[in-house]
Amino acid sequence: MAENHTDHEHIGIPGYLAVFAILIVGTWITYVVAFWDLDSIFPGANTLLALAIAFTKMTVVMLYFMHVRWSKELIWLSAVASFFWLLIMFAFTMQDYFTRVSGVFSA
Template sequence: MSEHIVPKKTYYAVFGALMALTAITVFVARFDLPWILNIVVALTIAVTKATLVVLYFMHVRYSSRLTQVVVVAGIFWLVIMLVLTASDYVTRGLLAPVVSISAQ
């Protein structure tokens, strides 16, 4: 089994992209965007940065198919957990609060 040798140029390019995305995050945070747009922009930048780290610094891009399947399965499981959490969070305001009447 041989290892894939990644050129330093690739690492420098990924590092530069991560620094640029961090600068964009700081720049966008200074603006008062509508609340949903803030979330979308922040999550898009965060997911892009996480993808770069996983693919290049954790060497998933050059690893076996089994490793890639495990990473995709982990991401799929995370999405399931986030959807279940979001569905609970969104529906909390729809039900009227239950008021208990205590016997006096």
């Protein structure tokens, strides 16, 4: 941190503008694609694509706007760990719901 003071410029204004452009384009793609019926390819394709774009946008924001790219391992770890814990919550809750449907593991 303290020793970083000399090189804290990170990516500069052009870099920030590039990130901004990625985010706007990402938003535009999400919006357009939401009206296409991708579920006909396979069920859930729309959801998957929307979330994939959202994840990409989030990653870009975290890496460049939040400076995670230049941060210590601990910051990386806490960012990744929080999503891992979210995943635990989602996965272990949904495993109950997925298997509660009639016919699966029930009388």
